Amino acid sequence: MKVLVIGAAGMVGRKLTAALLAAGQVGGQAIESLVLADIIAPAKPAADIAITTLATDLSEPGAAAALAAARPDLIFHLAAIVSGEAEADFEKGYRINLDGTRFLFEAIRLEGAKGPYRPRLVFTSSIAVYGEPLPAVIGDSHEHTPLTSYGTQKAICELLLADYSRRGFLDGVGIRLPTIAVRPGKPNKAASGFFSGIIREPLAGMEAILPVEESVQHWFASPRAAVGFLLHAAQMDTAPLGQQRSLTMPGLSVTVAEQIAALERVAGPAAVALIRRQPDAVVAKIVAGWPRAFDAQRASQLGFRAETSFDEIIRIHIADELTPGN
């Protein structure tokens, strides 16, 4: 099968690429070729199969059509600008996160008009589709009232994914990722960055800033779990989804205090001592509007799996990022 990963240069995209190459197959079908696309060309991994890397901007005319023309059987669409940037630059957010995605769906539809073509398309949505009013635990049928342009764009793309799937133009699965922790590498522009920073930096012997109260509660999964979600969405039976093509992924609801307690259990008090409290009213206000916990029954019933303790999430970071040979 031919596989296309859009947004392959990002953290999740790179880990997904590595997992695809390691498995060599998806749902029992061997991967024959892999196209890795992003706004900057992704690094080309060593592999036995044909790999194409390319720099492309889905929001540019013709870009999506060029990708669809190769008729990939499986498409992962991870490309997006993050919430902070989409909020800061209104036009760019809509151009990349909405228009880019819609152009991709349209290119697939128009490719299908030339001859039978209906790829599986896995789209990464976000829990940012949820906003006020928020119950303590959000169920699978809760309404979407996003509080950011990013969340709005993701909610719109979920609606498009469902309609394009219903029409038979593509076979879509949207997965609402929890906040990914522990993110490796440097902080990005997301306001959620500190959730990873307070674990990642101390584990590397560096100071980390905590801008919110320890009572702040949020919803997490590891990068390893995120890749697992994507691979499961790529090969699951989509018939049980009906018209509801997007799913809240399972995750773990913990407070910052529980994150810190887990860090102490895994790495000791010296690591915890590197967390410096520096309240930031702007970040605190943004985070206050975020979901705290979900009851992700549909996804769990459909076989999606996440971590069940934050200790496990920290150990995954140590195993995957801080262990020589990985």
Add this chain to the structure above:
Amino acid sequence: MKVLVIGAAGMVGRKLTAALLAAGQVGGQAIESLVLADIIAPAKPAADIAITTLATDLSEPGAAAALAAARPDLIFHLAAIVSGEAEADFEKGYRINLDGTRFLFEAIRLEGAKGPYRPRLVFTSSIAVYGEPLPAVIGDSHEHTPLTSYGTQKAICELLLADYSRRGFLDGVGIRLPTIAVRPGKPNKAASGFFSGIIREPLAGMEAILPVEESVQHWFASPRAAVGFLLHAAQMDTAPLGQQRSLTMPGLSVTVAEQIAALERVAGPAAVALIRRQPDAVVAKIVAGWPRAFDAQRASQLGFRAETSFDEIIRIHIADELTPGN
């Protein structure tokens, strides 16, 4: 104040125009000028104020900017192609119902970038944003899982309306209209047409086709109530809406059997005898996926009012459409 009505040539648009001219004001502010736009130029009503009628297609480049350049204080956006047509012509549905609306919002935003401008914008959404799974009575916070492209387009526009309002580009109110009955005039392409036909045709001494079982239950308001919703949305305090800018309008939930019983009470058995049962599996299947009843608490608390009996809905049709002088 300057008022713009987009979709002014349609049934609700014409009634809204008449109501605006009769009132001469909105929320205590005198109407100084009225622009009536539609895909075909609306008829120009006689009036003491400046009225401009024009044919425009919001989905054409520059069309929305031309409307926004006049800086109307109040905009009613009623223009859309109906569900049947949006389902039959995928591209046209997205072009008119999604792109046209988004271009309008964008034109307002860009006009505001030139100098302070934030009009009240009343957008007609639809209960078609709701689909499976549907409870017997749908609450205000039920998720949007539309089963048609039309419903998808309306749900997307609601999300845009909320985000553009949150950003301060416009002051939006979205109203999800019940199925309007009794629609005057000829049937349109909507699959819901028979709900009006089985009342309208017999009252005019003509035979009407009933394509579904009498047990079918649905959600209604009169054209007069729809105009009332629009005028209330134009002058209400929007602060209590928060980020949830769209509201399910109040309505009346009745079965076809109850419609027919009301017709008999109002117009006698001779009228009812003109209803001919002619089951249509296609229409029955479409209608089976539709909402049956809502608990429109938010809108009721915010002062929106609908009819409370179908007899009243029929009498309004007789008074407004079949009574000389109206």
